[in-house]
Amino acid sequence: MTKRKVALVIGAGSVKCAAAIGLARVLARERVDIDLIVGCSAGSIFAALMAMGGTSDEVAAIAARLWTRELTSTRDTRAMLSIVLPKLLGFGEHFGMRSDRRVRAALADAFGDTRIEALPTRLLITATDFRTGEQAVFERGRVVDAIRASIAIPFVFTPAEVDGRLCIDGFLSDPLPVGPAVRDGADVIIAMGFESNYQERIDTPGRFAFQLSSIVTNNLLRSRYAFHSVAHHGEVIAIVPEFRERIGLFDTARIPYIIEEGERATEAMLPHLMRMIDSPATHAGEA
Amino acid sequence: MELSVSQHGDVCVVGVRGSVDGSTAMQLQDTVAAQLTGSAARMVVDCAELEYTSSAGLRALLAGVKECRRQGGDLRLAAVSGGVRRVLDLSGFTGILRIYSDVDAAVSSYAS
Numbered sequence: 001m002t003k004r005k006v007a008l009v010i011g012a013g014s015v016k017c018a019a020a021i022g023l024a025r026v027l028a029r030e031r032v033d034i035d036l037i038v039g040c041s042a043g044s045i046f047a048a049l050m051a052m053g054g055t056s057d058e059v060a061a062i063a064a065r066l067w068t069r070e071l072t073s074t075r076d077t078r079a080m081l082s083i084v085l086p087k088l089l090g091f092g093e094h095f096g097m098r099s100d101r102r103v104r105a106a107l108a109d110a111f112g113d114t115r116i117e118a119l120p121t122r123l124l125i126t127a128t129d130f131r132t133g134e135q136a137v138f139e140r141g142r143v144v145d146a147i148r149a150s151i152a153i154p155f156v157f158t159p160a161e162v163d164g165r166l167c168i169d170g171f172l173s174d175p176l177p178v179g180p181a182v183r184d185g186a187d188v189i190i191a192m193g194f195e196s197n198y199q200e201r202i203d204t205p206g207r208f209a210f211q212l213s214s215i216v217t218n219n220l221l222r223s224r225y226a227f228h229s230v231a232h233h234g235e236v237i238a239i240v241p242e243f244r245e246r247i248g249l250f251d252t253a254r255i256p257y258i259i260e261e262g263e264r265a266t267e268a269m270l271p272h273l274m275r276m277i278d279s280p281a282t283h284a285g286e287a
Numbered sequence: 288m289e290l291s292v293s294q295h296g297d298v299c300v301v302g303v304r305g306s307v308d309g310s311t312a313m314q315l316q317d318t319v320a321a322q323l324t325g326s327a328a329r330m331v332v333d334c335a336e337l338e339y340t341s342s343a344g345l346r347a348l349l350a351g352v353k354e355c356r357r358q359g360g361d362l363r364l365a366a367v368s369g370g371v372r373r374v375l376d377l378s379g380f381t382g383i384l385r386i387y388s389d390v391d392a393a394v395s396s397y398a399s
Binding site for chain 2: 236
């Protein structure tokens with residue numbers, strides 16, 4: 001029997017992406033080998049840490065140190081003023097209201113000069129080409145550069161230049177990038193995605209912008225998932241953890257709870273998942 | 288996966304039990320297609336005992352819906368719940384399929 005090629009896709013979802021640690025724990029316990037990991041936005045951080053071969057505890061510890069509110073704590077005052085005085089101060093495509101100095105330092109601390117192509121597990125990181133809107137997929141180069149591009153949150157961080165492409169957050173092209181795993185020939189694609197929270201109240205321009213972002217992201221998540229489900233010859237298994245508690249963008253204190261929900265969601269799918277992984281590589285159900 | 292077929296007037300009800308994935312989806316698709324031969328294409332898929340569907344199951348359902356509608360009928364779902372409902376929501380299928388609380392409601396929907 002031909003071994004089925006298994007891919008894990010970790011979608012955009014800020015700190016909620018830590019649920020992928022719970023998923024990885026269950027898969028490790030069941031001795032499921034992952035052949036490919038795809039990561040998008042904050043999911044790219046967890047994807048890279050897993051592709052490096054870190055244990056779930058190590059991944060959780062590094063992520064908690066890395067993904068903190070301090071990443072966005074340094075304002076770029078000139079950039080903020082450029083919103084109201086664009087002609088005077090200049091306004092362009094490299095706009096971002098927060099300095100990325102801290103995020104670059106945190107990524108360098110976690111990944112150093114590690115290259116994507118040198119990792120023990122194949123890794124793909126997605127971002128979005130700011131000029132064309134197309135999905136950018138990084139399969140080689142420095143991990144830190146690809147992640148920096150993938151987490152270039154609009155308005156917060158400047159788009160990042162990688163390999164001559166100006167890139168912004170991966171969620172803008174696909175919050176759950178199953179496509180690169182399909183192209184890479186995966187038979188079984190375990191896709192962990194996250195729905196964006198809607199705002200409980202809208203009393204600031206920031207919350208207004210986040211609400212718009214959530215509406216677009218959730219609709220994009222559904223439409224892209226629908227497309228991949230009907231277009232792909234193999235199996236796409238969506239795992240979307242449901243959080244009883246509201247999770248903030250940088251709620252790292254909740255990582256243990258988030259991991260639990262990831263484990264719970266994976267356990268619920270496990271019998272189906274194992275059957276698909278263990279079954280011969282037939283492609284029944286093609287429409 | 289186990290399938291059952293029953294006739295309710297001119298509506299054919301296909302009951303699905305267990306899990307629809309790549310290894311079973313073609314069986315579901317073939318069963319739906321077989322019921323369409325020479326009859327009005329009015330189908331109900333009873334999901335009361337359907338535990339899970341992967342993307343392969345979605346493709347089988349979509350193929351059935353398209354064929355029924357091409358023949359002037361429809362394929363409607365009954366008693367969808369839990370994880371199956373979640374997959375249908377996530378894939379946008381709840382926006383293109385008619386879904387009813389139980390088989391009786393789905394069957395009688397064809398009369399209205």
